[in-house]
Amino acid sequence: MTRRRFAALLPFCLATALPCALLAQVSSDRLLRAADEPRNWLTYSGSYMSQRYTQLREVTPSNVKDLEQKWIFQAQSLQSFSATPLVVDGVMYVTQAPNDIVALDARTGRVFWVYHYAATPGRICCRGLVNRGVAILDDTLFMATVDAHLVAVDARNGEQLWDTKVGEAKAAYAMTLAPLAIKDKVIVGVAGAEYGIRGYIAAYDAKTGKEAWKAYTIPGPGEPGHDTWPADGWEHGGASVWTTGSYDPELNLTYWGIGNPGPDFNAAQREGDNLYSDSVVALDADTGKVKWHFQFTPNDPYDYDSTQVPVLVDANWNGSPRKLMLWGNRNGFFYVLDRATGRFLLGRPFTKVNWASGLNPTTGRPILTPQPPGQPTFPGPAGATNWYSPSYSPRTGLFYLSAWENYSTVFAEGARVTYKEGQNFTGGNLTQTPGTAAMPLLGRGIINTWHEGAPRGVVLAIDPATGTRKWEFEMHDVTTSGILTTASDLLFTGGREGYFQALDARNGTLLWKVSVGGEVAAGPMSYQLDGKQYVAVAAGHCLFVYALR
Amino acid sequence: MTRSTVRCGIAVTALLAVGEGRLGAQFPAGGPYSQADIQVGARVFASQCVVCHGATGNLVAGVDLRSGRFNRASNDGELMQIVMEGVKGTAMPAFTFTPAELTGVIAYLRNMRDFNAGAAALGNPERGRTIFEGSGRCATCHRVNGKGPRLAPDLSRVGSLRTADMIERAVVAPSSALNFENRSVRAVMRDGKTIAGRRLNEDTYTVQIIDEQEYLVSLTKADLREYTVIEKPSMPAYKGTLSSQDISDVVAYLLTLRGQR
Numbered sequence: 001m002t003r004r005r006f007a008a009l010l011p012f013c014l015a016t017a018l019p020c021a022l023l024a025q026v027s028s029d030r031l032l033r034a035a036d037e038p039r040n041w042l043t044y045s046g047s048y049m050s051q052r053y054t055q056l057r058e059v060t061p062s063n064v065k066d067l068e069q070k071w072i073f074q075a076q077s078l079q080s081f082s083a084t085p086l087v088v089d090g091v092m093y094v095t096q097a098p099n100d101i102v103a104l105d106a107r108t109g110r111v112f113w114v115y116h117y118a119a120t121p122g123r124i125c126c127r128g129l130v131n132r133g134v135a136i137l138d139d140t141l142f143m144a145t146v147d148a149h150l151v152a153v154d155a156r157n158g159e160q161l162w163d164t165k166v167g168e169a170k171a172a173y174a175m176t177l178a179p180l181a182i183k184d185k186v187i188v189g190v191a192g193a194e195y196g197i198r199g200y201i202a203a204y205d206a207k208t209g210k211e212a213w214k215a216y217t218i219p220g221p222g223e224p225g226h227d228t229w230p231a232d233g234w235e236h237g238g239a240s241v242w243t244t245g246s247y248d249p250e251l252n253l254t255y256w257g258i259g260n261p262g263p264d265f266n267a268a269q270r271e272g273d274n275l276y277s278d279s280v281v282a283l284d285a286d287t288g289k290v291k292w293h294f295q296f297t298p299n300d301p302y303d304y305d306s307t308q309v310p311v312l313v314d315a316n317w318n319g320s321p322r323k324l325m326l327w328g329n330r331n332g333f334f335y336v337l338d339r340a341t342g343r344f345l346l347g348r349p350f351t352k353v354n355w356a357s358g359l360n361p362t363t364g365r366p367i368l369t370p371q372p373p374g375q376p377t378f379p380g381p382a383g384a385t386n387w388y389s390p391s392y393s394p395r396t397g398l399f400y401l402s403a404w405e406n407y408s409t410v411f412a413e414g415a416r417v418t419y420k421e422g423q424n425f426t427g428g429n430l431t432q433t434p435g436t437a438a439m440p441l442l443g444r445g446i447i448n449t450w451h452e453g454a455p456r457g458v459v460l461a462i463d464p465a466t467g468t469r470k471w472e473f474e475m476h477d478v479t480t481s482g483i484l485t486t487a488s489d490l491l492f493t494g495g496r497e498g499y500f501q502a503l504d505a506r507n508g509t510l511l512w513k514v515s516v517g518g519e520v521a522a523g524p525m526s527y528q529l530d531g532k533q534y535v536a537v538a539a540g541h542c543l544f545v546y547a548l549r
Numbered sequence: 550m551t552r553s554t555v556r557c558g559i560a561v562t563a564l565l566a567v568g569e570g571r572l573g574a575q576f577p578a579g580g581p582y583s584q585a586d587i588q589v590g591a592r593v594f595a596s597q598c599v600v601c602h603g604a605t606g607n608l609v610a611g612v613d614l615r616s617g618r619f620n621r622a623s624n625d626g627e628l629m630q631i632v633m634e635g636v637k638g639t640a641m642p643a644f645t646f647t648p649a650e651l652t653g654v655i656a657y658l659r660n661m662r663d664f665n666a667g668a669a670a671l672g673n674p675e676r677g678r679t680i681f682e683g684s685g686r687c688a689t690c691h692r693v694n695g696k697g698p699r700l701a702p703d704l705s706r707v708g709s710l711r712t713a714d715m716i717e718r719a720v721v722a723p724s725s726a727l728n729f730e731n732r733s734v735r736a737v738m739r740d741g742k743t744i745a746g747r748r749l750n751e752d753t754y755t756v757q758i759i760d761e762q763e764y765l766v767s768l769t770k771a772d773l774r775e776y777t778v779i780e781k782p783s784m785p786a787y788k789g790t791l792s793s794q795d796i797s798d799v800v801a802y803l804l805t806l807r808g809q810r
Contacts, residue, residue: 195642265596381600414596423645429596432604447750449730476753497752513754 025138026088028183032249038487039528041087044133044178045389046525048247049312052391054526057488058533059548064490064502064512066549070534071109073102073543080521081538083133084178084389084482087527092536093136093155094543098129098146101153107529109545113158120147120169132244132522133178135186137206142186144175150188150204162209166190166202171421173197178244182254182285185212189241193262193277193305196236196425201245201256201281203288213288217241217258217276225275225293233270236419238262239277243387246310248323251340253282253291255312255325259305263417265381265428267301274299278306280327282342292342297331297366301428302355302411303381304331311392311399312339313464326464328390328401330383331366333359334467348467350385350460351405352378373412376433380409380455389482389523391491396505398461398470400491402479407455408433448477448497457495459483461508471508482523484535492535494520500537500544516544582656586649590657593650601640606661609640615661616709617807625655662712672794677802680795685787687799693806699763700747701784702731706808717800720791723782733783734758736768737775744768748778 026042034040035047038055045052059067075081079097086093092106099117104110119129135142140161141153148167153160166188167173172195180187185203193199199217204210217239219225229237238261245256261270261277278297281290297304311326317336325339332353336346344364355377356366371377382404390401414427436453457479461470479495486492491505500520501513518540526535536545595604606614621636622628629651635643646654681687690701707716718726734748734756746760756776757767770776787796 418645420645422643424597424642426600427596429592430599431595432599447730449732449748449751454729474753476751495753499753 026136027138028181031137031181038526039087040089041085041525041527042136043086043180044084044135044244045246045309045523048182048249049392050244050246050309050389051311051313051394051485052309052389052483052523052525053393053485053487055487056526056528056533057486058528058531059486059490059535060488061490061504061511063548067502067512067514067535067546068549069514070107070545070547072545073104073109073111075541075543076100078541079129080519081541081543082130082176082522083538084523084525085536085538085543086134086136087525088136088155090529091155092527093134093141094538095131095133095143097131099131099143101134101141101143101158103155103158106527106534106545109543115153115158115160117143117145117149117151117160119145119149130176131178132176135179135181137181137184137186140206142179142181142206144177144179144188146174146176148173148175148190150175150179150186150209152186152206152209164204164209164211166204167192167197171195171197172423175242177242180244180247180254181206182247185285187245187254187285189217189245189256191240191242191259193238193240193259194264194424194426195422196238196262196419197240198235198237199239199241199258201241201283201288203285213286215281215283215288215290217281219275225273228273228275230269230271233272233274236262236425237270237274237277238264238425239274240305241307242305243307243309246312246325247285248312248339251282251323252285253339254285255280255282255310255339257306257308257310257327259307260300260303262425263428264303264426265301265411265430266413266417266426267299268413269416269427270299272299278304278331280306280310280325280337280342282339294335294337294342294344294364296327296329296333296335296364301370301413302331302377302379304329304383305386306330307387308385309389310339311390313392313394313399315397315464317345317465324464326390326392326399328385328399328403328460328462330379330386331355332379332384333366334399334462335364336464336467337364346464346467350401350462350467350469351403351407351458353384354378371411374410376408376436377411378406378408379404380407380433381411381430382407386480388480388521391483391485393485393489393491393505395487395489396461396485397464398505399464400459400461400483400485400505402481402483402493402495403458403460404455404478405458405474406453407478408436410434446498459491459493459503459508461505473503473508473510479520481520484524484526486526492524492526492537494524494537494539496520498539500524500539514544514546516540516542518542582660586653586656587660589649589653590655591653593646593654594657594661597644598654606658613710614658615712617659617662618709625659628655628658662709672797672799672801674798674801674805677795677798677800680791680799681802685791685795685799690784699759700761702747704803705806708804708806709808711803713800713804716803717796719784720796720799721788722786723784724780724786727780727782727784731782733779735775735777735779736773739772739774741774 034042075096083095092104101115103112147169172192189201202214203212240259247254261274279295325337327335334350347359388402410431412429414429457475459473481494484492489505491503494500516539520539522538524537692703746758750757
């Protein structure tokens with residue numbers, strides 16, 4: 001710890017009369033029970049179940065109108081602010097894109113320290129230099145970097161403890177996700193499918209940074225599923241990982257959503273199902289062995305990454321308690337799986353879908369209805385939903401997600417493309433659906449007048465028992481915001497319009513909104529200090545924090 | 550400079566040399582880009598570039614490929630370098646194109662504005678201006694280079710923003726070509742007061758317009774008794790009103806409007 005950093009920390013300890021020892025170690029046991037200490041937010045999605053739900057209930061539908069801004073943190077970065085902060089016993093840890101970690105006083109937003117990671121120069125990270133947050137285990141923070149390193153940083157002083165190379169940056173391996181710490185390991189996955197990587201999920205020893213296991217998302221020769229690729233296709237078939245997984249400690253399985261196969265859009269160039277692209281895989285948390293997989297979109301020609309957060313729910317299914325997994329997929333279908341076995345239980349479109357007429361009731365495999373040349377396919381390549389964190393409320397029993405309605409694109413197979421290290425490796429020939437407005441996939445400017453005929457953002461509440469909509473909240477613009485629900489039946493979300501808003505989780509009624517002046521492309525979270533509930537969300541280039549007056 | 554950059558640099562120089570040679574030989578008036586290259590580039594653009602830049606080339610904030618002005622390139626060599634090496638710190642990646650594809654992409658970028666231009670017959674811009682300001686009565690609604698009202702879209706840069714084909718369709722049948730951003734709206738306040746104008750921006754809760762008196766007005770939707778987006782343009786269709794030669798002349802005039810610099 002440098003003297004300056006110590007000097008910064010000392011007044012905080014005195015002023016709050018809290019001993020620094022309160023910055024307690026976040027043991028793996030605490031992570032197992034993260035949902036039971038709602039004053040903290042200990043993992044990217046709030047708990048291993050990834051429900052993005054808080055048991056806090058001070059802010060309610062009747063007093064939410066009294067929320068006021070308590071502080072703002074302005075990032076020294078013009079990249080998209082996609083991170084969800086962690087809060088541990090009064091200290092917030094958030095990433096400033098691409099790869100700084102900032103430790104702040106969660107009461108005031110004053111900064112304790114900043115850790116800066118200098119990424120390898122070069123062309124890196126296909127979809128923007130973003131980061132979705134850190135993981136914590138004991139006294140150590142873990143961050144995945146845009147040049148595919150995993151770094152461990154001392155949570156008390158921001159000093160780097162180790163730096164492990166996870167992938168080859170010059171071959172376009174990159175990481176944007178928040179890691180997941182399980183027991184004594186830290187788990188990450190690599191992005192770069194548009195550049196012909198071969199994806200994998202890997203675990204590292206939290207103390208040393210040494211690789212513990214590595215699970216390729218494209219099976220190698222001799223492994224089950226290898227024959228779902230052409231002989232010359234599997235080594236550069238993509239199947240990236242860029243959102244954080246979930247974990248069931250009883251089953252000791254960790255679940256991860258896998259991205260699109262490559263070359264993107266050129267399905268004919270990679271004949272076969274292309275496992276485990278567009279799938280969820282269940283891995284043994286100790287060994288990385290694939291216990292089961294379920295593929296949502298075989299031989300995907302539409303870029304329907306299954307990089308959504310796996311939401312785990314324990315609920316009755318047909319009258320019996322069951323370990324479930326809920327999944328609103330980019331391909332437009334909502335799925336319920338048995339997370340012990342991977343068995344398909346239910347699947348139903350949650351918005352307009354025409355690439356498949358439905359799912360096989362036994363296997364969940366899509367019944368394909370490819371559209372004629374020149375005709376639009378619903379949903380378009382940005383998907384019916386995407387990386388935006390969904391939420392599940394055990395109180396309402398509803399699954400909530402941000403979706404795009406009325407969204408299509410005309411797809412066509414492109415010329416055969418050849419892999420070259422570090423270079424773009426996508427095919428396809430995409431054109432705008434005639435008569436519709438142009439649709440920016442990755443954010444847009446601040447003027448929005450293109451909406452007639454263009455997609456709209458909606459918050460959907462889905463009943464997992466039937467897959468049907470319970471309610472919807474429609475926005476003028478599309479949304480890339482995650483969703484937080486609370487034990488007081490509030491739902492917090494935002495969108496590209498620059499609002500942060502609270503809905504009634506039971507019926508979708510708008511209860512409160514505030515202008516944050518920039519796109520919300522992150523998931524909100526909540527924490528508690530001195531008995532007061534705070535709600536935080538990143539928007540534009542700032543982190544906004546609210547509490548009751 | 551890395552070895553690959555050196556190779557790229559050599560390739561750019563070689564391609565430029567080819568381009569310059571052709572300029573003198575074959576394209577003295579219309580520019581150094583052949584229709585064949587433009588066609589190749591259009592196909593490459595549709596498969597590789599459109600996902601981020603959009604078919605209209607203006608989906609990335611602050612980048613309008615169709616404008617003919619590039620933030621980081623002042624010549625074709627620099628454009629090629631950007632395509633091949635990407636732009637560090639942004640989402641623009643490096644691409645591997647064959648020389649023919651690269652030449653094509655540059656040719657297309659340089660001609661995006663006029664792609665499909667074949668649809669508009671070549672007109673007389675001077676005559677078009679006379680019609681625009683006189684018998685066509687276009688100038689009674691549209692503003693050009695600081696003159697005219699602001700309610701209809703300002704056309705001072707329309708030649709940089711739209712293709713000939715798009716302009717022609719807008720003149721002949723505005724209802725088929727009106728851009729979403731130019732929709733008129735009509736709002737009725739709770740007290741019955743009506744506000745009409747052209748929409749500038751809109752979100753879930755509010756709408757911003759320039760009203761008929763050219764005031765900038767921001768309305769909260771919750772305060773409105775009625776709010777209508779009028780999809781039928783107030784602009785008349787000139788098919789039948791103007792001769793096809795007149796329309797070609799007006800299009801030719803509008804294509805000359807590329808802003809005052």
